[in-house]
Amino acid sequence: MNPIATVFRRELRSxxxxxVAYVFIVIFLLLSGALTFxxxxxxxxxQADLQAFFSxxxxxxxxxxxxxxxxxWAEERKSGTIxxxxxxxxxxxxxxxxxxxxxxxxxxxxxxxxxxxxxxxxYLGDPDNGVIVxxxxxxxxxxxxxxxxxxxLSAATRNQVVAFILTVVVCFLFMVAGYPLVLDAVGAVxxxxxxxxxxxxxxxxxxSAISKGVIDLRDLIYFVLTIGFWLYANAxxxxxxxxx
Amino acid sequence: xxIQRRTLTGSTLVILGVLFVAVVLLSNVLLRGARVDLTQNxxxxxxxxxxxxxxxxxxxxxxxxxxxxxATQNLPMLRTYYQRVRELLEEMxxxxxxxxxxxxxxxxxxxxDEDTAASYGLQAVPISxxxxxxxxxxxxxxxxxxxxxxxxxxxxxxxxxxxDVAKLIHDLTTTKKPAVxxxxxxxMAAGFNPETRQMKEPWAAYQELSQLFDVRQLNAAALKxxxxxxxVVVLVHPKDLPEDALYALDQFVLRGGHLMVFVDPHAEQDExxxxxxxxxxxxxxxxxxxxxxxxxxxxVEYAPxxxxxxxxxxxxxxxxxxxxxxxxxxxxxxxxxxxxxDDVITANLDTVNxxxxxxxxxxxxxxxxxxxxxxxxxQSMSTPVDQIKFMADPSALMSNFKPTGSLFVVAGxxxxxxxxxxxxxxxxxxxxxxxxxxxxLLFADTDVLSDRLWAQVNNFFGQKMVxxxxxxxxxxxxxxxxxxxxxxxxSIRGRATSRRPFTKVEEIKRSADDRFRSKExxxxxxxxxxxxKLTQLQTAKGQDQAMVLSSEQKIELDKxxxxxxxxxxxxxxxxxxxxxxxxxxxxxxxxxxILLIPIVLTIGALAFAAWRRxxxxxx
Numbered sequence: 001m002n003p004i005a006t007v008f009r010r011e012l013r014s015x016x017x018x019x020v021a022y023v024f025i026v027i028f029l030l031l032s033g034a035l036t037f038x039x040x041x042x043x044x045x046x047q048a049d050l051q052a053f054f055s056x057x058x059x060x061x062x063x064x065x066x067x068x069x070x071x072x073w074a075e076e077r078k079s080g081t082i083x084x085x086x087x088x089x090x091x092x093x094x095x096x097x098x099x100x101x102x103x104x105x106x107x108x109x110x111x112x113x114x115x116x117x118x119x120x121x122x123y124l125g126d127p128d129n130g131v132i133v134x135x136x137x138x139x140x141x142x143x144x145x146x147x148x149x150x151x152x153l154s155a156a157t158r159n160q161v162v163a164f165i166l167t168v169v170v171c172f173l174f175m176v177a178g179y180p181l182v183l184d185a186v187g188a189v190x191x192x193x194x195x196x197x198x199x200x201x202x203x204x205x206x207x208s209a210i211s212k213g214v215i216d217l218r219d220l221i222y223f224v225l226t227i228g229f230w231l232y233a234n235a236x237x238x239x240x241x242x243x244x
Numbered sequence: 245x246x247i248q249r250r251t252l253t254g255s256t257l258v259i260l261g262v263l264f265v266a267v268v269l270l271s272n273v274l275l276r277g278a279r280v281d282l283t284q285n286x287x288x289x290x291x292x293x294x295x296x297x298x299x300x301x302x303x304x305x306x307x308x309x310x311x312x313x314x315a316t317q318n319l320p321m322l323r324t325y326y327q328r329v330r331e332l333l334e335e336m337x338x339x340x341x342x343x344x345x346x347x348x349x350x351x352x353x354x355x356x357d358e359d360t361a362a363s364y365g366l367q368a369v370p371i372s373x374x375x376x377x378x379x380x381x382x383x384x385x386x387x388x389x390x391x392x393x394x395x396x397x398x399x400x401x402x403x404x405x406x407x408d409v410a411k412l413i414h415d416l417t418t419t420k421k422p423a424v425x426x427x428x429x430x431x432m433a434a435g436f437n438p439e440t441r442q443m444k445e446p447w448a449a450y451q452e453l454s455q456l457f458d459v460r461q462l463n464a465a466a467l468k469x470x471x472x473x474x475x476v477v478v479l480v481h482p483k484d485l486p487e488d489a490l491y492a493l494d495q496f497v498l499r500g501g502h503l504m505v506f507v508d509p510h511a512e513q514d515e516x517x518x519x520x521x522x523x524x525x526x527x528x529x530x531x532x533x534x535x536x537x538x539x540x541x542x543x544v545e546y547a548p549x550x551x552x553x554x555x556x557x558x559x560x561x562x563x564x565x566x567x568x569x570x571x572x573x574x575x576x577x578x579x580x581x582x583x584x585x586d587d588v589i590t591a592n593l594d595t596v597n598x599x600x601x602x603x604x605x606x607x608x609x610x611x612x613x614x615x616x617x618x619x620x621x622x623q624s625m626s627t628p629v630d631q632i633k634f635m636a637d638p639s640a641l642m643s644n645f646k647p648t649g650s651l652f653v654v655a656g657x658x659x660x661x662x663x664x665x666x667x668x669x670x671x672x673x674x675x676x677x678x679x680x681x682x683x684x685l686l687f688a689d690t691d692v693l694s695d696r697l698w699a700q701v702n703n704f705f706g707q708k709m710v711x712x713x714x715x716x717x718x719x720x721x722x723x724x725x726x727x728x729x730x731x732x733x734x735s736i737r738g739r740a741t742s743r744r745p746f747t748k749v750e751e752i753k754r755s756a757d758d759r760f761r762s763k764e765x766x767x768x769x770x771x772x773x774x775x776x777k778l779t780q781l782q783t784a785k786g787q788d789q790a791m792v793l794s795s796e797q798k799i800e801l802d803k804x805x806x807x808x809x810x811x812x813x814x815x816x817x818x819x820x821x822x823x824x825x826x827x828x829x830x831x832x833x834x835x836x837x838i839l840l841i842p843i844v845l846t847i848g849a850l851a852f853a854a855w856r857r858x859x860x861x862x863x
Contacts, residue, residue, distance in 0.1 A: 022849040026842040033838030043830040048744040113845075116837045124746040124833075130282035183318060195317070197265050200272055205324055214288045217278035221271045229264040236257050 003090040004098045011102030025110045028064055032056060032114055042117075048125025053117050054135045054211050058175055058204060061146050066167035068103055069150020070160045073238065077158045086242070096235045100151050100227075107143045111136065131213035138210030141223040142203055146171050148230035155237045174226075177202040201226075290335060294410045297417070298336060301343035303387045305416050309333060310361045312368070312378035313350040319371060319378075325399040326380060332405060333382075336413075344413070351379050365393050382409070386416040398709055411456070421458040422728040423473050427489075428480035429533070430513050430690060433461065448699040448710045449720045453478075456721060457728065464489045470496045476727045480506045481514065481533040481690045487666075490537055494665050498675040500682055502727035507533045508690040509548050509629045510600040527633065533690070541665030542658060543610025546688065549629050552603050552652050555645055556621040556754065557582065559597065561638065572638040573645065574627075575599045576620070577714070578654075584617045587657070589722040593715035597697040600632055601689035603652035612660030617685075620652040643765045658684040685723055692716050752825050771811045777804060 015021040032053070036042050040052025076082040085095055121127045150167040157163050176182055177198050187195045199205075206219045281288045309330060316322050330348060337344045351357040358368075361379055368377035382394040392415045394408055401408070415421075433454075434446040446454070453459055460474065467489040470477060477496060482505070485493075497503050508514075509532045517529025532548040539546055551574055558571040577597050583590035590596075596618060603626065606614050625648050631641065662684075663677045691697055698716035702709055710717075 019849065019853075022845055026845055029842050029845075030838060033834075037834045037837060043833060046746050046749065048746055113841050116840060120833050120837055124748045125744050126747065127744055128284045130284055134282045179318075187317075197269055199317075199323075200269055201265065209324065212288075213281070213283035215280040215282065217275050218271050221275065222268055225264055225268055225271075229260060232260060233257055236254075240254070 003088070004094050004101070007085075007088075007090060007095060007098035008102045008105075011099055012105055015102070015106050021106065024064065024068065025113060028060065028110045029113055031064075032060055033117070035060070036117060042121075043124075048121045048127040050117065050121060050127070050132050050135060053114070054139060057139045058142065058207065061143050062168060062171055062175060065107065065143055065146035066150045066164050066171065068107060069147050069167055070154050070163040072099055072103060072151050073155035073234075074158055074160045074163045077155075077241070078160075082238075086238075092235045092238060093231075096151070096231055096238070100148060100231055100234075103147055103151070104140075104144050107147065108140055111140060111143065128213065131211070134213045134215055135211035137215065138207050138219075141210070141220070142207045145174070145203055145223055145226045145230075148227040148234070149174065152230045152234040152237060155234050155241065171203075174201065175203045290332075290339065291406065294336065294406055295339060297410050297414050298340040298344065301340055301413070301417055303417070304343050304345065305340075305413060306345045306347065306385045307333060307337070307413075308360075308364070308383045308385075309346065309348045310351050310357075310366055310379040310381050310383065311348065312352075312380070314352070315376050315378040316371065316380070321399060322371075322378075322380065325397065325402065328402070329380075329382075329397050329405065332409065336409065353377075364391060366395055369396050382412065384412050384416050390416050392416050400711070401709075415456070421456065422475060423471070424453065424457040424459050424724060424728065425462045425470055425474040425477040426453075426459050426480075427462045427464050427467070427477065427482070429464075429483045430481050430511065431515075432480065432693070445701065447693060448695050448701055449693045449717050452710075452717055452721055453724060457724065467492050470501065474501070476502045476504065476724055478504045478506075478724065479535075480693065481508055481511050482535050483516075483533050485535075487537075490535075491666050491669060494538060494541070495673075495675055497662055497682060497684060498664060498678040500678065500680060502683070502685075504685040504687070504723055504727060505535060506687045506690045506693065507535060507546060507548070507602065508600070508688065509551050509602040510632055511690045512599060513691065513694050532629065537665045540607075542662055542684065543607045543612050544614070544658060544686065545605040545607045546602060547626075548602065550602060550626040551600050551629050551632050552576075552620055552654065552688070553625050553627055553641060553645065554620045554652075555623040555642070555647060558638075558642075563637075570638055571642065573641050574601075574632055574638070576601070578618060578620075582619055582621065584615075584619075587615075587617050589719065589726050590617050593718055593722075595714045596692065596716055596719055597714045598654060598689040599691040599697060600629075601654050601692070603654055603688050604656055604686055605653070612658050612662065614653060614686075615657045615659060616651075616653045616655070617657060618653075618655040618687075620654060622649050622651060623647045624650070624652050626652070654689060655685070655687045658686055685727065693720060749826055749829070752829060767811055767814050771808065775808065 035056040036053040040056060042050075042052040045052060073082070076085060086092070088095075090098075118132060121132075122129070146167075149170050150163070153166045153170065154160075154163040157166070173182060179202070183195055183199060186198050206222050209216060210219050279288070311326050311330075316326070333346050337346045349357050349361070351361045358379075361368075361381070361383070364383035366379055366381040366383060368379050370376065371378045380397050382397070384392045392412045394412060397405070431444070432447045432450040434451075435444050436442075437444040445451075450459075457476075460471075462470070462477070464482070464485055467486075469492050477493065479493065493503065511531045511533065514529075514531040515526075516531060517526040519525045534546065534548040553573040554576050555573055557576040557578055558573040559575045559577045560569040561572040561575055562569040575597070576599070577595055579595055580593075583593050583596060585591055598618075603620070604614060606612070625646055627641065659681060661678050661681050664675060667676065693716065695701060698712055698714040700711045700713065702711065712718075
């Protein structure tokens with residue numbers, strides 16, 4: 001059997017064997033629902049679209065995804081099971097990928113459970129469902145990006161809280177890259193080319209591009225590359241730490 | 245060894261990071277156009293209309309996109325939109341067989357480029373509190389000095405981007421704009437307002453018309469004939485046209501000219517009777533228009549003293565500041581179901597708002613055909629125009645509502661071969677009847693053209709922007725366009741209105757309205773009856789000259805007063821209930837969305853845990 005699939009299944013099952021998974025999903029659903037209806041005013045806006053819903057996803061992910069990601073490797077390291085995992089007949093990148101995919105699938109399940117809001121707008125009016133499909137995809141990709149960062153940073157420390165805080169900070173920077181807050185700081189020390197480079201890395205711009213209903217190859221490449229890069233870094237970090 | 249390995253992987257990481265950024269940036273530049281458009285109307289794919297406009301280019305067109313790259317560094321939203329605009333233009337250029345040249349220019353402050361931009365009529369728009377300004381506009385030129393511009397690309401207008409650009413290109417290709425004769429008794433064009441001593445802005449619909457067409461104002465009082473090169477005549481609110489003008493129009497139609505008529509039983513923009521000394525005179529003035537002689541000859545029946553009411557499409561209107569909005573059955577928001585899906589003029593429109601409109605019918609001896617473009621719902625009736633003029637409260641119209649069950653034609657195409665309305669005239673070249681069949685567009689409302697029903701004209705950083713909330717302008721331009729014969733633009737226009745209202749809520753509003761209206765009316769009657777009795781009693785008291793009430797009267801009075809308070813309370817209750825259904829729906833949906841799944845999950849998880857605990861452990 002494919003070792004990735006085996007580890008993936010073991011990981012995903014382990015999520016649901018503890019109450020933590022349920023608590024996470026319930027918190028995610030409560031928060032996203034409350035934000036959508038109370039802060040986003042979905043019903044009061046009177047427009048059959050899910051803008052109010054998706055606009056809160058970056059902020060939600062900023063705190064919830066690091067919470068999922070923090071235990072990915074930090075826990076394994078702390079409890080020492082990392083040694084066990086790495087002695088399995090499985091290569092490093094397979095282990096990294098499998099664990100990442102399991103966590104991503106878990107977030108995907110949480111995201112899928114927001115389906116009532118989709119039903120709601122279809123009941124209330126006649127939304128552009130193509131845009132909604134694209135937005136869900138964009139949201140899932142963005143979650144993947146956050147998660148890959150979290151996974152890498154989780155491997156860098158054995159303390160889950162440190163992993164959580166580090167991830168929040170880095171994700172926040174990636175989110176607001178392209179906004180004056182970050183650009184001014186970069187522009188002060190680096191040339192214009194670097195400023196443009198940084199602004200092209202923002203999660204938000206790529207996410208909002210997809211959630212307009214257009215799946216642009218460049219946005220896909222951006223997310224795939226982001227995930228790929230951080231996962232590779234993840235493997236490198238584990239390799240480095242193994243020597244400790 | 246370990247140290248060496250660490251530097252190796254460490255530096256790989258750095259190299260990889262740089263590579264990652266480089267690939268993202270490269271793909272941003274290189275991989276354009278590869279995308280899947282999932283939007284329902286394919287908003288982000290070039291439409292056939294645009295492609296036709298592009299393939300029909302026969303002379304080279306130059307587009308200059310002015311964008312202040314440096315000044316907008318800290319505005320990622322605008323930068324994203326700039327990318328979208330640039331790519332759209334590049335895609336258009338790629339499809340135009342080299343006939344469309346695109347140049348992107350960054351007009352730095354105090355540069356020659358900036359002067360050129362200004363000479364085209366583009367304006368820098370302030371983008372920050374510090375007073376920084378940026379250009380983000382388009383100028384196009386053709387081989388014959390023709391210039392057309394989009395002064396500023398407003399991100400809010402993204403859905404109309406393709407149309408705006410196609411329109412600009414189209415404007416540049418048509419060396420001569422089609423001539424449109426314009427006769428209106430309403431002051432729709434720009435002009436001087438003697439009352440305020442200021443320049444008056446033109447109506448947005450008129451402004452749009454004059455951008456696309458060579459609009460020629462025709463003087464109705466002196467009109468003898470219509471120039472041969474005028475193909476379309478728009479006639480708005482004709483009042484007491486002299487016979488010569490009617491004859492000119494009659495002959496214009498018979499020789500194959502395209503006529504568009506807007507009549508109205510009650511034109512709110514009609515300023516006749518306006519007299520600062522006597523506000524009453526404006527109210528009493530006749531604000532209707534008719535084309536009696538010609539209508540009769542064409543076989544059209546139209547009553548200038550009847551107004552159409554439609555319960556289903558009544559708009560919410562606020563009459564005074566501080567009063568709750570009420571639904572007005574003469575002010576109508578027509579939706580797709582009222583607009584003909586088969587007519588190229590209305591096929592792509594979503595909403596058209598009209599106010600105090602009339603309606604058309606065919607007379608019994610008519611030979612022409614009346615094909616509806618805009619029709620009321622079957623919950624409609626007509627009412628004398630005086631009802632509207634002198635009634636401040638639309639709820640009375642609602643409560644006396646008796647739908648006839650038939651559909652009224654608010655706008656339509658009159659198709660057929662027409663006969664002259666002036667058989668006795670024998671001028672040279674007189675036509676007694678049209679040779680080929682022709683079509684006349686009829687609209688029974690003039691308010692449909694006024695800004696307040698469809699457009700918000702506001703200043704966006706000093707630029708005049710028209711933000712449409714209904715398709716009235718599109719309807720007007722589509723109609724003129726259609727008559728003047730360019731259908732490519734029509735297919736682009738109007739496809740992009742992104743309003744998607746909650747139809748369910750509107751349905752509830754309507755049914756709640758109906759349900760509570762009768763109750764309210766009942767209570768209102770009881771209240772006025774009570775008040776009437778009360779007044780009677782008090783007058784009786786006055787007649788008796790008695791300073792004190794008899795105990796009987798006192799009891800009666802108390803009873804009445806008490807009842808009055810009660811009835812008022814009930815009425816308030818009824819008013820409150822109008823909104824309650826919607827609020828209830830909102831609450832139900834909030835519970836459904838926020839709590840349902842978490843509760844189901846929690847129960848499921850607890851049950852699962854309990855089941856696991858019960859299950860005998862495997863040793």
